[in-house]
Amino acid sequence: MTQNLTNDAPTSAKLPTELSTIAVITLIGGAFVPILSFFVINVALPSIGTDLEASKAGLQLVVGTYGIANATLVVVGGRLGDAFGRRRLFLVGMAGFTIFSLLCGLAPNVLMLLAFRVGQGALAALMTPQVLATIAAVLTGASRIRAVGMFGAAGGVGAAVGQILGGVLVSADIAGLGWRTVFFVNIPVCVVVFIAAYRVIPETKASVRLPVDGIGALLLGTTLVMLLLPLTEGRALGWPIWTWAMLLAVIPLLVVLGMHQRRTEHSGRAALVPPSVLRLRGMRIGLIIGVAFFTTFGGFMFVFAIATQGEAGMTALEGGMTYLPLAISCMAVSIYNAKLQERFGPSIIARGWAIQAVGYLACAAVVAARWPDVGPLTTAIPMFVIGLGAGLVMMPLFGIVMAQVPQEQAGLGSGILITTQQTCFSLGAATVGTLFLILAGTSWGQGGALTAVEVMIAVVSVAAVPVSLGLTRK
Template sequence: MTDQLQTAPVPAPPRDASPLGPVALTTLLFGAFLPMLSFFIINVALPAIGGDLHASSGELQLVVGSYGIANATLLVVGGRLGDGFGRKRLFLAGLTGFTVLSLICALAPTIGVLLAARVVQGAAAAAMTPQVLASISSLLTGEHRARAMAWFGVAGGAAAALGQILGGVLVEADVFGLGWRAVFLVNVPVGLLALGAALRLLPETRADQAHQVDLVGAGLLALTLVLLLLPLTEGRPLGWPLWTWISLAAVIPSAAVLGLHQHRAERAGQAPLIPPTVLRLRAMRVGLLLAVGFFTTFGGFMFVFALATQGEAGMSPLEGGLSLLPMAVGFLVTSIYGPRLQLRYGAGLIVRGWLVQAVGYSLLAVVTLMLWPDVSPLRLALPMLVAGFGNGLVMVPLIGVVLGQVPPAQAGLGSGILLTSQQTCLSLGAATVGTAYLSLAGTSWGQGGSLAAVAFAITAISLLMTPITWRLRSR
């Protein structure tokens, strides 16, 4: 069966110089690295943010979720704007806004200001990230493009794996008394360096035919996400008032109106936000299912792990971050060999990743149940290392394998849809998995039992994703 999943050999292209040199490509990949880093680096700082700004658990979930909602809603819009106005121009605008908003987040005096800044920061990231894949697709071909696509996955995954470790170090070090504010300030010098390099090194590209931005579709998508995620985030701490149930009930008609609008726009020859014809491609449908399964559970796990380790387990922010170091190491090891393995195994690599991930999370659940609350970074090292290997084997090749089976003319739209689902599901994970965890943690399960339940649930979902992944075959 593995042979069925292997991708066709990729013919070696002429050994010409890449239009994007190593430094230019690295600069471009910061558009994937920084937004993902900002999503995950704050998880380990959430308890400190809550104590300093007197934020409730629901508001802390929104610190994560509001960024993701804004980012997911506007990713495709950002891609369309880059096609029309120039991808370098939008990349620079997004990176500038992201850097400035990072500074505003760091200086936020109240939780309300922080939440507002996070929304705008997510919008700025949405202007930046789509230009990365679009520039890679327009400037590179053959092996150069395949490797750059793989490094795009590595950049996002490395940011997710390393984010909480860096966050723990920064919060614990408390440089100049900044505490949690340092997790936002760290983006500022990096953003400024990337801006300088991008101005000098990145070439400008545009689409041959620019499409009108589907603002109605973007508004309907934003409404649907808010109707879903806001009550899931705020319902539990507020005792599930009537408006939360009304909001959840409104999700279905809102999504239906969004779907109807997309169909009508496409039939009228317009450019809908989420083209139904692209969703009819088997690779896209399977890829979206895999993205939902991975990013929802991954985003939820990162959120609850930070709360549990700094809660009943009594770890410091640094210890909580160090507990994730083996996961980061596992992820980075698979990332190094990921591009080569992806060319050899294709979707079979993702299948292996789901199975390894299931072993890692099940080991974590067992260790947690046996030792809680006397856990430490060393005692959690083995299950976290195995889970990290699995995470890398799923996440790194996912976008490349799926887009490799999508017609080139639709690859740009496909990447936008996959990135939108990624950000949506990361926020959905913080809302759904976070709410389930917080509800269980307040019962006799405690935080340890709740963390183990989350790990067992991710194990089950990983196994369920395996037969779905078999449907990804080379053309």
């Protein structure tokens, strides 16, 4: 039986009933840093390729391995937090993420960098699901809505700030370290968050320890690797036969995974992703919205960076600064998220889709009219509108979906959401990125390709409006 957003029972008799402002900010830091680390690398890739003599396929993997490792393990991380303590797993994940950030910055070659990026993604998968799970376990009412909205904001703001910060750091070339600073910058932030988490975040866990579904975890991880690896590497390698073989294997793997999860749940054991949870109407609609949003948003962030620093001739700093209006509007929405949800209810998500559709079309018009003479100022208004609409989709989405999950499975619910987020960020960079590069190789050029991508995302946004209105019906 599901429970609503404001009337959950505690998972243990000693569970705290409130989080301090510092505790909430600390938890959100655990969501913000991994997203920032996913996107900050984009503008540093050319520098990494030159310094480490990496191929295009290797550079794609620098991005892809992080997302694949994170998406593969995040549901397991949520389950482990439910079983062994969410604060404990948060601290382990943050400490490990800090260490692997240092190792990435010190990597002597691309193979070592790839190995350390896997470690970064895996440790982020232990940390991030504990954020939503702790919020769901402790907070109620408006406090929970605000905190979940901040979690949603961490995705959009982290993506935008990652691109901005990457541009600043690469351009500054601090102490001659070049691209390595995009990893080193994580360390002081992570240390501060770790110390604060140790002091202010309460320990919570599920009232009954459920064993991790090892077979389900293996099947889910294998399925995601089979999907994301060929999509990440296929274009750079010319789509060799093994990429198609892996993609074809995804379908039977999904069938086997679904059968295993149904059998596990019917036998009374703890399924990794219980089909009963996925059958919840709000969860189904929420995941459809999540797939559409995170795939298109992740793809746009990737191709916009390529185009602006490609034919548009922007520096890394200029390219990064084009995302500043988007970050500002996302943060503005996060401040007023609770009031907006109170006024508009679930329909706020449909409104967000409509607003961002206008933003993408406006950006496409600017690109079509002025390319390649575009810059941070010429794209500022469209990017602000895109961020406004994106914020109105992201921030309520997590709360609405989490409300469908029983509190004792809070880690599971957060794991499903973050798996969707991370998988689709990677999927968007691969699929939308591939479409962009194919079109850019024709007479359309990068300007025409970027215009086409933005129009396509606007169409998806409009199509998502009636789907999102389904959340307003009981």
